[in-house]
Amino acid sequence: MRTHRKYTVLAVAGVAALSLGLTACGGSDATRDEGAAGAAPTASASSSASTSSVVAGDGTTGGGSTAHGSTTGGDNGTGGSSTTKASQKSSSKAASCTYKDVKITAAKVDETPTEHIVLTATNTSGRACRLDGYPLIAFGEIQTAKDVPAVAKSKPAAPVVLEPGAPAYANVRIALGGVHEDNKVVSSFNVNLFAGADPAEGSVVVKAPAGGLAVDEAAARTGYWTPELRNGADEF
Numbered sequence: 019m020r021t022h023r024k025y026t027v028l029a030v031a032g033v034a035a036l037s038l039g040l041t042a043c044g045g046s047d048a049t050r051d052e053g054a055a056g057a058a059p060t061a062s063a064s065s066s067a068s069t070s071s072v073v074a075g076d077g078t079t080g081g082g083s084t085a086h087g088s089t090t091g092g093d094n095g096t097g098g099s100s101t102t103k104a105s106q107k108s109s110s111k112a113a114s115c116t117y118k119d120v121k122i123t124a125a126k127v128d129e130t131p132t133e134h135i136v137l138t139a140t141n142t143s144g145r146a147c148r149l150d151g152y153p154l155i156a157f158g159e160i161q162t163a164k165d166v167p168a169v170a171k172s173k174p175a176a177p178v179v180l181e182p183g184a185p186a187y188a189n190v191r192i193a194l195g196g197v198h199e200d201n202k203v204v205s206s207f208n209v210n211l212f213a214g215a216d217p218a219e220g221s222v223v224v225k226a227p228a229g230g231l232a233v234d235e236a237a238a239r240t241g242y243w244t245p246e247l248r249n250g251a252d253e254f
């Protein structure tokens with residue numbers, strides 16, 4: 019989680035969050051399988067908008083191609099208006115979300131070749147919780163996969179507190195386009211969460227969208243969790 023690109027993320031959701039449990043997590047065996055991935059709910063540059071146009075900029079490294087895309091479809095029926103429930107407000111009374119509190123799905127951005135996916139984390143706990151930091155993603159065996167770095171510019175100004183049923187999003191770059199000998203196709207991947215500044219125990223197994231994902235781990239980057247994808251901050 020660099021190139022300049024343009025994409026449009028449309029409604030309906032399926033995202034996935036990845037795992038950094040690895041050694042930092044103490045090798046916890048607690049995992050949850052989310053099942054088949056759907057498409058992401060609407061993420062927008064403003065809570066009243068249904069789409070977000072993005073012109074890319076990485077914030078971690080330079081260079082890359084430009085493309086257009088949008089996510090489509092979805093199976094949770096939450097719609098764009100639900101993003102308003104995910105508020106960047108005081109988190110003093112909200113505990114950190116755990117892997118048991120959220121459902122994480124992944125959706126491809128509509129672009130060729132696929133360079134990005136959008137992860138959607140929906141609060142299924144029945145109580146408000148704070149979604150800390152960024153998804154800890156492992157594209158491979160949880161104990162050996164490389165951790166996906168976060169793009170600093172995508173960090174929101176305030177903690178993200180999810181009300182029950184509300185979603186948050188993370189833009190994830192999985193490749194820089196084209197065929198590369200180091201690309202690997204994954205049908206699922208692990209996502210872990212933060213509890214404050216530290217990795218939480220347990221992780222979620224997220225199913226890749228249909229056809230799998232061709233991942234270049236050296237190029238992979240993730241954005242921070244945010245109530246809505248933002249122009250500039252979530253472009254990389």
